[in-house]
Every structure is written in C-alpha cells, then in structure tokens.
Amino acid sequence: MSLLSVEEVSVRFGGVMALQDVDLTADPGRVTGLIGPNGAGKTTLFNVITGLQDPTGGKVRVEGKDVSGLKAHQRARLGMARTFQRLEVFGSLTARENVLVAAEIHRRWAKDGSNPKEVTEQVLERVGITDAATERVDAMPTGLARLVELARALAAQPRLLLLDEPGSGLDTQETEAFGDLLVDLAHEGLAILLVEHDVELVMRVCEVIHVLDFGRKIAEGPPSQIKADPRVQAAYLGTDEEAAPDEEVVRQ
Amino acid sequence: MTEFLAFTITGIVTGAVYAVAASGLVVTYTTSGIFNFAHGAMGMLMAFLYWQLRVHLHWPAPLALIAVLFVLAPLFGAVIERILMRNVRGSDTGVALMVTLGLLLFLIGLALTWWKQTEPRALPEFFAGHSVRIFSVNVTWHELISIAMAGVVAVVLRLLLFRTRTGIAMRAVVDDRDLTALNGGRPSRVSAMSWALGTMLAALAGILLAPKLGMSVFNLTFLVITAYAAAIVGQLKSLPLTFAGALALGLGEAYAVGYLPTSGFLSHVKPSLPMIFLFAVLLFLPQVRLRIGRVVGGRSVRVPSWREVGVAGVALVVASWIIAASLGSADLASMGQGLAFGIIMLSLVLLAGYGGQTSLCQMTFVGIGAVVAAKISHGGSPIGVIAAAGAAGAVGAVISLPALRLTGLYLALSTLAFAVLADNLFFLQVFGGGGGLAFHRFSIVGISFNGDVAYTVLLAVVFMLMAAFVLAIRRGPFGRLLSAMKDSPAACATLGLDLTRTKVAVFALSAAMAGVGGAFFGGLRGSVSSNDFIYVQSLVVLLLVTIGGIMTVLGAFLGGLFLGPGFYVLGKIVHLDALTFLGAGLGAMTIARSPNGVVGQISGVVDRFRRRPAQPEQGITGVEVIEEVERVVAPVG
Numbered sequence A: 001m002s003l004l005s006v007e008e009v010s011v012r013f014g015g016v017m018a019l020q021d022v023d024l025t026a027d028p029g030r031v032t033g034l035i036g037p038n039g040a041g042k043t044t045l046f047n048v049i050t051g052l053q054d055p056t057g058g059k060v061r062v063e064g065k066d067v068s069g070l071k072a073h074q075r076a077r078l079g080m081a082r083t084f085q086r087l088e089v090f091g092s093l094t095a096r097e098n099v100l101v102a103a104e105i106h107r108r109w110a111k112d113g114s115n116p117k118e119v120t121e122q123v124l125e126r127v128g129i130t131d132a133a134t135e136r137v138d139a140m141p142t143g144l145a146r147l148v149e150l151a152r153a154l155a156a157q158p159r160l161l162l163l164d165e166p167g168s169g170l171d172t173q174e175t176e177a178f179g180d181l182l183v184d185l186a187h188e189g190l191a192i193l194l195v196e197h198d199v200e201l202v203m204r205v206c207e208v209i210h211v212l213d214f215g216r217k218i219a220e221g222p223p224s225q226i227k228a229d230p231r232v233q234a235a236y237l238g239t240d241e242e243a244a245p246d247e248e249v250v251r252q
Numbered sequence B: 001m002t003e004f005l006a007f008t009i010t011g012i013v014t015g016a017v018y019a020v021a022a023s024g025l026v027v028t029y030t031t032s033g034i035f036n037f038a039h040g041a042m043g044m045l046m047a048f049l050y051w052q053l054r055v056h057l058h059w060p061a062p063l064a065l066i067a068v069l070f071v072l073a074p075l076f077g078a079v080i081e082r083i084l085m086r087n088v089r090g091s092d093t094g095v096a097l098m099v100t101l102g103l104l105l106f107l108i109g110l111a112l113t114w115w116k117q118t119e120p121r122a123l124p125e126f127f128a129g130h131s132v133r134i135f136s137v138n139v140t141w142h143e144l145i146s147i148a149m150a151g152v153v154a155v156v157l158r159l160l161l162f163r164t165r166t167g168i169a170m171r172a173v174v175d176d177r178d179l180t181a182l183n184g185g186r187p188s189r190v191s192a193m194s195w196a197l198g199t200m201l202a203a204l205a206g207i208l209l210a211p212k213l214g215m216s217v218f219n220l221t222f223l224v225i226t227a228y229a230a231a232i233v234g235q236l237k238s239l240p241l242t243f244a245g246a247l248a249l250g251l252g253e254a255y256a257v258g259y260l261p262t263s264g265f266l267s268h269v270k271p272s273l274p275m276i277f278l279f280a281v282l283l284f285l286p287q288v289r290l291r292i293g294r295v296v297g298g299r300s301v302r303v304p305s306w307r308e309v310g311v312a313g314v315a316l317v318v319a320s321w322i323i324a325a326s327l328g329s330a331d332l333a334s335m336g337q338g339l340a341f342g343i344i345m346l347s348l349v350l351l352a353g354y355g356g357q358t359s360l361c362q363m364t365f366v367g368i369g370a371v372v373a374a375k376i377s378h379g380g381s382p383i384g385v386i387a388a389a390g391a392a393g394a395v396g397a398v399i400s401l402p403a404l405r406l407t408g409l410y411l412a413l414s415t416l417a418f419a420v421l422a423d424n425l426f427f428l429q430v431f432g433g434g435g436g437l438a439f440h441r442f443s444i445v446g447i448s449f450n451g452d453v454a455y456t457v458l459l460a461v462v463f464m465l466m467a468a469f470v471l472a473i474r475r476g477p478f479g480r481l482l483s484a485m486k487d488s489p490a491a492c493a494t495l496g497l498d499l500t501r502t503k504v505a506v507f508a509l510s511a512a513m514a515g516v517g518g519a520f521f522g523g524l525r526g527s528v529s530s531n532d533f534i535y536v537q538s539l540v541v542l543l544l545v546t547i548g549g550i551m552t553v554l555g556a557f558l559g560g561l562f563l564g565p566g567f568y569v570l571g572k573i574v575h576l577d578a579l580t581f582l583g584a585g586l587g588a589m590t591i592a593r594s595p596n597g598v599v600g601q602i603s604g605v606v607d608r609f610r611r612r613p614a615q616p617e618q619g620i621t622g623v624e625v626i627e628e629v630e631r632v633v634a635p636v637g
Helices: A042-050 A072-076 A095-110 A116-127 A142-155 A172-187 A199-205 A223-228 A230-237 A243-250 B002-032 B039-056 B061-088 B093-114 B141-163 B165-175 B177-182 B187-213 B217-221 B223-234 B239-259 B265-284 B306-326 B329-354 B362-375 B382-404 B408-431 B452-475 B477-487 B489-494 B499-525 B535-548 B553-573 B579-593 B597-610 B622-629
Strands: A004-013 A016-026 A031-035 A057-062 A080-082 A160-164 A191-195 A208-213 A216-221 B131-134 B137-140 B436-438 B527-529
Touching: A004 A042, A016 A031, A016 A042, A016 A057, A016 A191, A016 A208, A016 A216, A031 A042, A031 A172, A031 A199, A042 A072, A042 A080, A042 A160, A042 A191, A072 A080, A072 B489, A080 A142, A080 B489, A095 A116, A095 A142, A095 B477, A116 A142, A142 A160, A142 A172, A172 A191, A172 A199, A199 A223, A208 A223, A208 A230, A216 A223, A216 A230, A223 A230, B002 B039, B002 B137, B002 B141, B002 B187, B002 B223, B002 B239, B039 B061, B039 B093, B039 B187, B039 B217, B039 B223, B061 B093, B061 B187, B093 B217, B093 B408, B093 B535, B093 B579, B131 B141, B137 B141, B141 B165, B141 B187, B141 B239, B165 B177, B165 B187, B177 B187, B187 B217, B187 B223, B217 B223, B223 B239, B223 B265, B223 B408, B239 B265, B265 B382, B265 B408, B306 B329, B306 B452, B329 B362, B329 B452, B329 B477, B329 B499, B329 B535, B329 B553, B362 B382, B362 B408, B362 B436, B362 B499, B362 B527, B362 B535, B382 B408, B382 B499, B408 B436, B408 B535, B452 B477, B452 B499, B452 B553, B477 B489, B477 B499, B489 B499, B499 B527, B535 B553, B535 B579, B535 B597, B553 B579, B553 B597
Parallel strands: A031 A191, A031 A208, A080 A160, A160 A191
Antiparallel strands: A004 A016, A004 A057, A208 A216, B131 B137, B436 B527
C-alpha cells in the first residue's frame, strides 16, 4: 500500500478540465517526479492532495485511508507538508522565525515533546540557510526564499513532502546541492513528490516520473523510459498531431 | 385572512425598498471591488437633502426628486470615487474598510451637524392620502410606488448590465480590470459610474424609506446592514438572489410586527431581524477556499525591548501622577478617558494589528464587561474584572465562530451586525432606555482608588500592564503564529494549523481584554448607560486606534489620547456637536496614504533621521509573474 495514492482525480474550473482522471502514487524512500508543461495541472493536483482544492471527482488516500473529506490542516497532521510554486512564505518574519513557527505548530498538535528551537536549527543547517537565518524573508531572492519554504516544510516533520518547483531561482551549483539533499531525504524514508521544470534535476533524482498534459496523465515510468516517450516529447514541443485533438476534447 | 394579506403587502413593500438598497450595494461592490460601508450613510444623507429641498424649501416633489436622484446623488458618488476610493484600490481590504467606515462616520457627523436631531422632522409620503383597495386591504400610492421602483430598478439594471456598452464594460472590469484597460476600456470611468449608480440607488431607498422610518440619522444609516443582509443571500454577487433575500427580509419583518407580542423580549426581535437573518445565512454559506499565490510580505513595526517598555511604563505612570495632580476635575476626566480608551484600543492592536482580524463591535464587548462587572460588587473588585473578561471573551468566541470560516469582509459585517443586535436586544434591556448602572471604583486588598487622581494613576498602571501583556504575546509563539497566519493562512493550514480555532482564540482574547476595559471604564464614569456602547462608538474606537497606528501599543496610547484629551481640547476651540464623528471620520479617510497611522509616520521620520534603509515593502514579485506568464518549453532528453 502506497503512502499516498491519488485515484481518478478530476477538477473542473467552469468549462475547463484542469485535471481528468489522474492516478498517482508516492512511496517512502523515493522521489516521485511530476512534470508537464505549464498549465498541465500539476499545482492543481498538489492543491487537491493537500486539501486546498476540492476535486470534482476522485479520491486521495493516505496509507489506504480516504482523506477526501479532511481539511488542509487535518491532512497536514497525517504527515503531509508542501511548498508553493508562487511563494507563500511568512514575509514579515525572518527565515528562522518562518521555520520556528512551523516547528511550533507541529509541536502544538503532535504533542511529541520536540523542542522547536532545536528542530529549527537542525533544519536550517540541513537546508544550508543558517547564514541567512536572520534576514526577513520578503527581502530575500526567490531561490533562497524557496529554500526557506523547504526548511519550513521539513520542520513540520512530514512523511510526505510535496515540492512545487523548488529549484527555480537556484543556480547550477545550488541546484546540484539541492538534488543531493532531496536524494538524502528520500533515503531517510521520506516520500517526496517533486514538481520541477529543471529536467536534468528531475531525471537525476526521481525514480518514477509522471507526466501531465492538459490535465491528463500521458505517461508514467522511470526516467529513461520517459525520455524516450514520443507522447512526452510531443506534449513538450507541442507540434505532434496527437496532442492537438486532446486539447479540443478537454476545453469543451 | 385580511390581516395576513395586509402584513404580506407591507412585507413586499419593505422588501422592495431593501432590494433597491441592496442592489446598489452589490453594483458598487462587484464593479469596484470595494465594499461600501457608507452605503446606508450615503442614502441617509441623500434623504436629508431631499427633505431639505422638498419640505424646508418647499420644492415640488418631482423637481426635488430629479435634483437628488439624478444630480446630487450621482455627482456625490462619482466625487467620492474620484477623491477617496481611487487611492484605495489595489491596497489591502483593511484600508478600504477603514476609508469607507471613515466616510460613514463623517457623513453621520455631517448630518448631525446640519440637521440637529433635537428638531423633529418628517418626510411626507408620495401622494400622501391616496390609496387603492386590493382585496379589502388599503395600499397607499407610496407603497405601490415603492414596489414599482424595485421593479424598475431590476429591469433597468438587467438591461444596463447586459445590453449596453457601459454595462458590458462594467462586467469586463469585474472580470479583469487590467485586461479591460489593455483593450481600450476605461476602468476608472467605469468605477466612477458604478459609484454614481450605487449612490443613486442608496438615495432612492433612503427617500422611499424615510417617511416610514422617520428622519433619524442612525436608523437610516442602518440601511447598510439590512441591505447587506439581503445581498449576502446572493453572496454579494447575484442580483436576483439579492432581490429574493430582500423580499424574505421584508416579509419576515412584517410578520414579526404582526404576530409577535408587542411587549417583552420578543418585541425587540423586529428591529433586530436583519441581524438575526444575517447570522442565519452566514451559517449556511460555504466555507471560503484559502487563497494562494498572493503577494506576501507585510509591513511590520519594530517591537520595543523589555527595557524600553519598562522605562516607558514607569515614565507614563509617574507623568500621569504629576499631570493628574495638577489638573482640574473636567480636564482630569478627559485624561482618564484617554487612558481607559487606550486600554480598550490595546485589544484591537492584538486582534487587528497582530492578528489581521476585524471587529466592529469592540465597544459591545466593553459594554458586556461593564454590565457584568457592575452586577458583581458594582465593578469595584478584582472578581468583577475577571468576570467581565470571562463574559466578554465567551461572547466573543461565540459570535466570531460563524464568520471566521469566511473572509475578513464577512467578519467585519457580522461584527457590525452584532453590535446593532446587542444595542437592540441587550443594552436596551439592561439599561431600560436611558437608565444607567452605578459603579464603585476599584479597590484591592483594602487599597481603594476612589479619588480622581488615584483612579487616573490606576488606569495608567492598568494600561501599562495590558500593554506589556500584548507585547509579551507579540514576542512569544502565539504572536509569531499570528504574524504567520496574517502573511499566509494557506501555508499555516498546510503545516497543520487549525485556522478557525486560532482565529476564535485571538478574537476571544481580544474581547476579554475589551471586557476588562469595560470594568475600568465603568469605574471611571461612575455609571454607564446604553449610549456609551452604541455601535458607532465601536467604529470611533477602531478608527482612532487605526489613525494612531494599530500595529503597535504606542498606537493604542495615541488613539486614546486623541479620543480623550484630544477631542476635549479641540472641542474648546471648535464648537461642533458631532466633532468626534467628523474628526475620526476625516482622519480615517486619509489613512489610505499611511496605513500604519501616526506611529508609522513617526517611525518613518526616525528611520530617515538615523539613515537606516527602510524595510522593503516586498521582495518577491517580478520574477514570479514572468514565470507565470511564460509557457516554459523545456526540451526533454
């Protein structure tokens, strides 16, 4: 049984099907990739999983248990944490306070006796932003602020981590280190679901990749298989005839 | 049967007028994105202007109507849009709230100054004395005209919005303001027109209602709550549902008048019906989705160190001792009031400044605290103060619950509705119309603060203790949590925070603080009456602390200073009855340019003096937008 399983999830915004019958799983110990062109529905799927968006149809399960009726905070308490494509940092707080708030929220409901201050320092160290910890986050460059969001999510001590384009705004070197961090985290038993445009990064860290296009899943498999898939190439380049009729059907 | 029919017709008439008022509210809200709290006050002002022309200057009704409805009202609406609302657009909803509330108070002040309420006034009905018989029920022409007007408004709005260029432009602006501008539309002209239209509808409703309701500044201003209660059925968007809501409300009121007993508790239900209706509808509204992807980053003001707080506290207490000892009793009373209101305003610093929530009923909590404290040992004991806090806190928790699931606007409106409800159902009952509750001054372990000077110093001490309490919260985990929740509720929820519970907690805490303020306020006054807690007082308190600077305890101190000694001194120079309303209203309308109030201005000057770079407003914006717009074509493999 997978830690997270998404079953036939559909979301309709007026006349547009943002997601159509999407299936997906994420398991502990590995990074699962979710790619697709902009507008494919990746962020919408994240919102459905974390409870910020009600699906029109389908189910989200955590360890087999249907969580569709649960609110965002209740799902978080099952061990989900996420970052946001368009940042949702606590802009008026420093980086350290951003992480500390998360650790304090966690202790409040988990009542696990963890020490928020210690957790905060550990996580800051882990993500490598201790040097920037006293800066206000709304004054930070985007790449750094994304790392603060990652640190904040980790401070909630999740089992499932959903990352929405965490790598954008990072330079080559930083991306490299970031990839290593993701692999390490996965090896420690975390299930990671990664949305990312940096294809190199995705191919390097993911064991399984799901590809979305216009709200539908068009491919699933290990990196090598995805690279070779003609449908995926068509979706990205948008020239193949196969992609065009899909669009007609979806945008009713 | 005849009786029932008569009530039904009355209900339809009332509902028709409510529909006119509510549709005006919806039109301005949807096209300009600003909820106009002054909608009722604008209607009230126009009804008084109509009275001035029609009754005082003896103009014929058609001429006076044309002058008000087609000249004064649209002009007034357009001017308000141009000079006030244009600055507000694009800033957060809090600023729009303060500006329209400021306008509301200012218009009340204006009307009270020009048309003294001590002088009786009446507005005649249209075609007074004429009526027709419909199934054995007399219906006046005025009533028929009211119904016809609602029909005309419905048809005209429908045609305007769907069949004319202007209407299509209006709807385009609702959908996407910037895109409309790019396509050659003129959003600013469209909003000016929607404000003109909204004001016309408010004026029409005011004029139709005034003969029945009486020329009362406060009652006519209520119209905004009634209109809102109707509009909320259509979730402030749908005009047909708004009309349905208005009709339901009108009928409900008519049957309440007809069938509920005319004395006792239930007799107060009729004037409270819009508010009861409102809470009922709120319970059935779907929970709003958490918005994500907004521009984050808040302004924040430096939190003083404990040493600074300690020094300031001692200085305040000593200074107030010295000043109090040298003042005459009238001057001293204004100083005590300043401190008492400062204590009350601290509760708003916690709620609105730190927590980002709004309360338009803070004086209601003060009143609840005062009443409870008075009932227990006349408010003079620590137990009375604790009970005041407990009672006000509990009420705060209960009334905030239905609205906190929704957005800030709904909370603001339901707290305003609650304030009016409490005026009608609670305070009038307790005080029995004009009566007061006697207070003893505070005493603890044998030490009594009975003298005026001693009590003023006590108030200074209480202010400092409460300020320290608020600051302790600000520095601790709960304060951090509030800042986080203000910046991004969605992120907090995905970290496992129960937003509703946290909001209820801060609301209850703030209400409890206001309750404590009530106990000390009562002791200062010696006796309190229902007038002290009337809904506009809550607005005055909120606006003045905003002007002072709602993000800081210093702002609460300044706000108290304005409301107590400030207006006391000003009143000696300017002789105006409604000085507080005019002053607070005017001040709040200018707040759009400086959302952190006077404290923000001062700290801005200090920063410049110290040559410290100011905090950047937002750091993360440009790149995000570009990322959104580009369809990144990343080649695979």
